[in-house]
Amino acid sequence: MTTPATTQVGGPLDQGPPAEPRIGSRNRTGDKIFSGTATAAGITILVTLAGIAAFLLYEGFPALVAAPEDVPGGEGFWPYVQPLLFGTVLAAVIALIIAAPLSIGIALFISHYAPRKIAAPLGYLVDLLAAVPSVVYGLWGIFFLAPQLVPVFQWLENTLGFLPFFEGPTSATGRTMLTAGIVLAVMILPIMSGVNREVFLQTPRLQEEAALALGATRSEMIRMTVLPFARSGMVSGAMLGLGRALGETLAVALVLSPAAVISFNLIGSTNSSTIAANIALNFPESSGLAVNTLIATGLVLFTLTFVVNFIARAVVARRKDFSGANA
Amino acid sequence: MTTTTTPTDLTAAEASLSQGRLPRWSTPATVAAVVVLGALAILVLDAPVPLVVGLGVLALLVALPALAWVVEGRRRANDRMWTVLVTIAFALALLPLLSLMITVTQNGLARFDWEFLTTDMRGVLGEGGGALHAIVGTLIITGLATVISVPVGIMTAVYLVEYGRGRLARAITLLVDVMTGIPSIVAGLFAFALFSIFFGPSVRFGIGGAVALSVLMIPVVVRSVEEMLKLVPNELREASYALGVSQWRTIVRVVLPTAAAGIATGVTLAIARVIGETAPLLIITGSTNILNTDPVDGRMSSLPIFTYYSYTIPGVPPEFGVERAWAAALTLFLIVMLLNLVARVLSRIFGSPTSR
Amino acid sequence: MAKRIDVKDLDIYYGSFRAVEGVTMSIEPRSITALIGPSGCGKSTFLRSLNRMHEVIPGARVSGSVILDGQDLYGAGVDPVSVRRHVGMVFQRPNPFPTMSIYENVVAGMRLNGRGTRKAAMDEVVEGALQGANLWNEVKDRLDRPGSSLSGGQQQRLCIARAIAVKPDVLLMDEPCSALDPISTLAIEDLMDQLKKDYTIVIVTHNMQQAARVSDRTGFFNIAGTGQPGKLIEMDETSTMFSTPSNQATEDYISGRFG
Structure with a gap:
């Protein structure tokens, strides 16, 4: 300073x-x-x-301008980063698809459904789990979740195998892209539901009463006042969650068994790695241009999260007129 | 308002105040029935647990609103469906979270002993050894990160709330948001890129980790302090101004003390948030088996890194390493719990203005 | 549409705290009934018990009965949601839904019932309700603007339009003018005078001139002290209440000796 x-x-x-x-x-x-x-x-x-x-x-x-054969993989930087980028986005999107509705449900439960007396401890519990270190989530993913999910994956392959996502063959260890996505979803749930809970609770009491006085049921009141009021807050909560999922490192590094492929198969044993996990797995043993390459992939990740944040900001700003901040 | 028939005129059912209502026990009874059926499916038919849970959830989602539809009408059915959805979402989220706590506690207790807390890994290959070096490293690195982040964070929040107007303030607000979204590994790469310029590509030390964690911690501190400062009523500031007190004294004497409990809570939670960060430390502090208390000289271990390597490179035979990994995970978990508890106590004692 | 309300021996509790005790009163249809009294005397709580809005606070319960044209609002099997459908409410501060346009605000209650979704029919209701609330001429060109873009007085009239668009039997007003300037207040008072042709109106007010100006009957609530329940002290024709009240406390309050 x-x-x-x-x-x-x-x-x-x-x-x-x-x-x-x-x-x-x-x-x-x-x-x-x-x-x-x-x-x-x-x-x-x-x-x-x-x-x-x-x-x-x-x-x-240096990695961006290096001769292709000097970059790890021997084909240059962009072919190196592409499967990683794909894996990063795929895992994060799976996580967001799972976590977004759940986090709204959790937050509504605490803010508007649970009895007042237990709402605060429940909220505290969810807050607490937002701080669980990612390496702990990773261990849990490998030892507990992955084996539990194997039969589910098997079932998915048998019944929904015609979809490219579930074509199998099912991984015997359960360490798949879908598992990683689920672990990521669990990891971002607390932060997303925490944000949602805060904005739900900030809905002006008067708005809620206006809806109830018109004869709205609880769910109608929520749809008329709470959710519209919280829209931008929910977007920023999802943004935080997505950002965390995109950049989450250790849980993915531990859970996934990576390969340099681009595959939509979510339950197989060959999965694309993510940028962050790839850096974590390879950085400690790298030297020379390999280090530069990993840093360059980090730059790609940084740009990606930056763009995501920026788009989310724009969405938030667009509806300012109706935001109700002045209510 | 002498209007003729409009679409809002009431149907006969609505004109009466009392419509059909389900008895209070209908919901618990339905839930119990589904749970019993599910338990039977698992015990008798040996169906996979996650599948049964999924189908049970679906059954509840259909059964409760359907009952309500028949007896109470469409709007009530809709309302019930929301209640079921919301409750199930909450239960579904608690499942993995509870199982996580149980798994960590069960596996961690095996080696969570005095030896684990008081020795390092010098010369340990198989059984024994501990995480003293990692615990001390974590405390040093996180402590330094706190020393860097808290003043910067608080002053930035003061700037945004009390002074900031115009383009610069808007830019900083936006960038704090962006910074919140920085992946932790990028923070580690940043610290590495920064220090490797001065100290070469093999740079690994604790202070680098502290810098990386600060990048992650500052925006969290800014955000929470900002929220707290905004909660300080403007009347208080104006009352102070009206007494002829200058703006900076108002901030130092009135605004910050009023928000103190909230700020302390926010800072504690920010510490809890970064103390478990693994990725940046993997890059910039590296790992070591021995106790190192000098943050500017050489590799420094930390609990998350120790957990990670104890699992990925467990040694021979591997089970001792894995046990140490779980014990370290448990230690980390307990520290985080403790910090959250402290935050809670802080806001209790001083009465956070946010309590609702 | 307008219905009469008979309240009998109504006690209102929050948990174990008795907020209002032993209220018995009759509220005539097509008239304005004003409730006055010092702060904390339970008049707002009582008003909210007339459409069960006090139940949004956990632990709230009542004993006694509130009969709306023969139906007990607190009878077994009565759904508070449908009670509120019949007994509308306007609040102390204007509270249009900020995320909805003026138009959407007015039809908000109607949409809940899933009917009136035909555009033409809705347009008709919106115009009717806004005209009923003396707001149509001011907003007819900007129905798609957010409700929060209006002035405070206009917002309050929008809230009245929203409440009457569902054609309730009774309209409750909880200090509807306390957040408004004198001109807007006058507009609302004129409006109440028109609305009483079709509705039973109950208004809580701190402003005794307002009670005297607009109401037909007036009830005076008071409490004996902090922590004591509020009681209905006296209720009569407004002119009688303000000229020759039969109770000393009423006279003291009206003549400004306390409260």
Whole structure:
């Protein structure tokens, strides 16, 4: 925080702080130092983000311009990253498809269905699980979930095998893309339902009462007031979840048995890896250009999450007019 | 308003206040029936558990609203279906979460002993050994990350809430959002890319891990502190201004103390959030078998990394390594629980303004 | 449409706390009944018990009866949802649904019943309700704008339009003007005068001039002290209440000696 404590763009000047007394100009100095420090802290965020992009680009650049045969896999950077990108998006999308409706249900249960007395402890329980380390989820995925899922996968192959997702043959270990997606879904559930719960609870009481007074049932009241009011909050919750699923590393690295393929088969034993898992698995043993390549894939992941966040932001902003923030 | 027939005129059923209603025991009875059938299917027919759970859920989804439709009408049926859906969603989510807690506790207790907490892995190949070096490493790295993140986070939040207007504030708000979404491994790569420029490609040390964790922690702190500061009523600020107190003193003396409990809670939760991060530490702090308390010199182990390597490279014979992995996972889990408990106690003691 | 309400020995509890005790009153159809009294005297709680809205607070229950043209609102098998369908409510602060347009706000109640989905019929109801609420001329060109784009007084009239669009028997108003400026207040008061031709209106107000101006009958609630239940002290023709009340407490309150 070394930025000089002088005037900053958009600093205190625009706000029209309450008029300072003429006497006691030392307060003025105090204000300047304090607001300067605060502004500097804000700018740290800008600098950090710019730094992340810059350093990743700097260290990843050699891989982008290297001769194809020098890059791991021997075909150049883009053929190397493509299956990883595919796997990343696939796993995250599976997770989001599973987690989005569930998280809304969980949040509604806590905010509007559970008796008041147990709602708070239940919310606390879900909060608590948001902090479970990913490596723990990974171990749980391998030891508990994967074996449990094998018969389900078998059943899926037998009944829905005509779909490319379930064509099999079923993995004997259960360590498949679908398992990874489910583990990811479980991991992002707490954070998504936490966000949803918060926004559901913020629905103005008056709105809810207006709906009830019109003769709405509980579910109708929720659809008329809670869900529309929470729409942008739910989008940002899903955004957080998707971002976490895209970048989640260890759980996927532990659960998946990866191969460099692009496959929609969710229950087979050959799966695409994800960018993050691939970095975690290979980075500690890499050197030279391999390190640059992994950093470059990290840059791709960073760009991807950046874009996702940005789109979600745009969605949130688009409906501001009807957002009810002024209610 | 002397209107003629419009589409809203009531049907005979609606004109009466009391329509058919299901008795209170109908829902528990239906649930019990489905559970019994499911248990029979598992015990007698040996059907796979997840499949039975899925079909049972479907049965409830159909049966409860259908009953309501017959007796109470369409809108009530719809309402019941929502109730069932929401409750099932909650139950479904709790299943994996509870099983996770049970699995970790069961497997972790085998080696969660005094030796595990007080020794490192120097010279250990098979049985024995502990995670002292990893526990100390985790505390050092997370502690440093907290020291970096909390001042930056709080001041950024102060800037956004108390000072920030215009383009810069909007940009920072947006970027805090973006930063929240940064994958943890990217944070690790960033720290590595940053420090390898100065210290070469084999750089591995604790402070790097702290920097990486700070990248993840700062936005969490900013967000929670921002929320807390926004909850401080404007009347308080105005009351202070009206007494002739300058803005910065108002913030330091009135705003921050009012939000203190919430801030403490938020910071504790942010620590809990990053203490289990594995990926960035895999990149920048590396792993070691011995106790290292110097964050600027050499590899430093940490609980998540220790868990990971104990499982992936368990040694010979492998079961001892796997046991240590579970014990480390349990330790980590307990630390996270403890932090959450502390956060809860903090907000209890000081009475968080968010309590509802 | 308008129906009479007979309340008999009504006690209202929140958990073990008795908020209102022993209210017996008759509310005439096609008239305005005002409920006045100091803060915390239970008049709002009582009003909300007339369409079971007080039940949104967990632990709320009543004993006694509220008879709406022969049907007990608290009888066995009565669904609070259908009670509210018959007894509409307007709140202290205007609360149009912010995510809905003006048009959608008015038809919100109708949509719940899954009927009136034909566009022409809905248009007719929207125009009728907005005209009934004296709002049509101000908003007819911008029905697709969000309800929150209106001024406070307009929003409150939109809420009244929303309530009367489902053609309730009774309209409850909980201090409907307390968040409005004098001009908007006057507009709402004029509107109430028109609405009483078709509805039974019960209004809670802190403003005694308002009670005197708009109501036909007035009930005075009071409490003996903090933690005591609120009681109906006196109820009579408004003119009588404000000129020659029979109870000393009523006279003290009306003449501004407390409250």
